Amino acid sequence: xxxxxxxxxxxxxxxxxxxxxxxxxxxxxxxxxxxxxxxxxxxxxxxxxxxxxxxxxxxxxxxxxxxxxxxxxxxxxxxxxxxxxxxxxxxxxxxxxxxxxxxxxxxxxxxxxxxxxxxxxxxxxxxxxxxxxxxxxxxxxxxxxxxxxxxxxxxxxxxxxxxxxxxxxxxxxxxxxxxxxxxxxxxxxxxxxxxxxxxxxxxxxxxxxxxxxxxxxxxxxxxxxxxxxxxxxxxxxxxxxxxxxxxxxxxxxxxxxxxxxxxxxxxxxxxxxxxxxxxxxxxxxxxxxxxxxxxxxxxxxxxxxxxxxxxxxxxxxxxxxxxxxxxxxxxxxxxxxxxxxxxxxxxxxxxxxxxxxxxxxxxxxxxxxxxxxxxxxxxxxxxxxxxxxxxxxxxxxxxxxxxxxxxxxxxxxxxxxxxxxxxxxx
Numbered sequence: 001x002x003x004x005x006x007x008x009x010x011x012x013x014x015x016x017x018x019x020x021x022x023x024x025x026x027x028x029x030x031x032x033x034x035x036x037x038x039x040x041x042x043x044x045x046x047x048x049x050x051x052x053x054x055x056x057x058x059x060x061x062x063x064x065x066x067x068x069x070x071x072x073x074x075x076x077x078x079x080x081x082x083x084x085x086x087x088x089x090x091x092x093x094x095x096x097x098x099x100x101x102x103x104x105x106x107x108x109x110x111x112x113x114x115x116x117x118x119x120x121x122x123x124x125x126x127x128x129x130x131x132x133x134x135x136x137x138x139x140x141x142x143x144x145x146x147x148x149x150x151x152x153x154x155x156x157x158x159x160x161x162x163x164x165x166x167x168x169x170x171x172x173x174x175x176x177x178x179x180x181x182x183x184x185x186x187x188x189x190x191x192x193x194x195x196x197x198x199x200x201x202x203x204x205x206x207x208x209x210x211x212x213x214x215x216x217x218x219x220x221x222x223x224x225x226x227x228x229x230x231x232x233x234x235x236x237x238x239x240x241x242x243x244x245x246x247x248x249x250x251x252x253x254x255x256x257x258x259x260x261x262x263x264x265x266x267x268x269x270x271x272x273x274x275x276x277x278x279x280x281x282x283x284x285x286x287x288x289x290x291x292x293x294x295x296x297x298x299x300x301x302x303x304x305x306x307x308x309x310x311x312x313x314x315x316x317x318x319x320x321x322x323x324x325x326x327x328x329x330x331x332x333x334x335x336x337x338x339x340x341x342x343x344x345x346x347x348x349x350x351x352x353x354x355x356x357x358x359x360x361x362x363x364x365x366x367x368x369x370x371x372x373x374x375x376x377x378x379x380x381x382x383x384x385x386x387x388x389x390x391x392x393x394x395x396x397x398x399x400x401x402x403x404x405x406x407x408x409x410x411x412x413x414x415x416x417x418x419x420x421x422x423x424x425x426x
Contacts, residue, residue, distance in 0.1 A: 046365035047385045058083040058274055060403040071380045072408050074398050079243045079355055080327045081403025083274030088313045095309025103302045111302035119308050122315055123281055129259050132287040137300045139238050139267035139278030140166040145294030147174035156199035158192045160206040167205055186221040193229040202231040208251030209239040212389050214351020214358055219255035234263045242271030248318045273314040275307045331355055331402040334409050338400055341413045346426040355400040367394040370419055377415040
């Protein structure tokens with residue numbers, strides 16, 4: 001028998017064995033029935049989520065599988081349009097060729113290259129507050145690692161009630177006592193800090209921008225309360241870094257309190273290139289503790305070189321006034337035009353002063369139906385419903401980008417108006 005026939009025979013036998021092994025892994029009936037029922041209930045309620053498949057790079061105009069024509073994307077976190085920016089792609093390619101695909105290691109064993117230290121320094125200098133920075137595979141990981149590492153059972157976390165799921169999960173991993181305050185309610189924050197006054201260390205955790213609503217946290221007032229109680233302030237700035245504030249330093253800069261925030265967690269996967277990666281930046285003392293005790297950092301592979309290169313290039317663009325200003329001007333003009341025209345048409349919108357502009361609909365099925373009809377008109381948006389948002393608060397979250405042209409923004413509004421009238425939303 002020839003070698004090629006032997007290989008095919010061996011491959012065929014291996015596949016048959018694999019199929020037999022998989023077929024023997026029968027789920028317990030109780031689990032199978034419960035999950036089947038849960039999925040059926042989601043479909044009946046209109047909360048079951050399907051994934052559309054994109055067949056092009058992420059940009060303002062994309063191709064979607066099974067669609068013959070391009071569609072305009074109004075639901076990406078690509079706020080500055082850097083996901084396919086030529087400088088970002090070029091740097092990622094260069095780093096891939098020079099530094100390899102990956103490190104096959106966590107940071108403290110043999111997974112730290114000079115480019116990782118360079119990016120951490122670049123991020124620290126971007127904030128300009130004299131702090132240090134630690135890189136993670138994602139901002140979710142950064143949030144998962146921070147509370148458990150820095151707080152004990154004698155300490156307290158006072159968390160905004162609408163904080164991102166990753167903060168909630170990170171808090172659950174900590175032994176610290178837990179308190180919640182009403183979303184953006186500084187008076188209630190003060191009350192919860194009073195309730196936690198018996199605790200040794202009090203850490204206040206808030207999103208800089210609440211991504212489902214497009215609301216910006218009142219950080220100046222929060223800082224006043226935090227300082228009054230000698231507490232620590234932690235901000236997740238994933239939906240602010242790179243584009244919010246006069247120079248894109250985020251919600252702290254927007255509120256004029258960048259130097260009053262102790263710790264910032266953010267992402268390299270949204271405005272700063274759109275790929276992956278996250279970080280914590282702040283007090284060198286606390287960052288040193290995270291390097292030694294944060295489990296997602298200690299037990300996850302280091303950030304791939306191509307992602308490091310892309311993030312560094314994106315930060316270069318945002319840090320340079322000549323390249324940053326046109327992007328910010330375009331983004332905020334697009335957001336202003338979209339919000340004003342949608343309000344004038346009679347839509348109920350959430351948020352303020354942000355590129356996230358939720359179109360509030362209430363009913364989950366209505367949100368899903370509107371998204372489908374918008375796609376038929378060449379506008380890619382997604383309906384958000386429970387459990388991503390509270391029940392009866394379903395919406396279409398529109399996200400503007402510097403990459404959108406004004407014609408594209410106006411066409412999106414025209415399409416919303418047409419569909420909204422057909423569905424009797426307006």
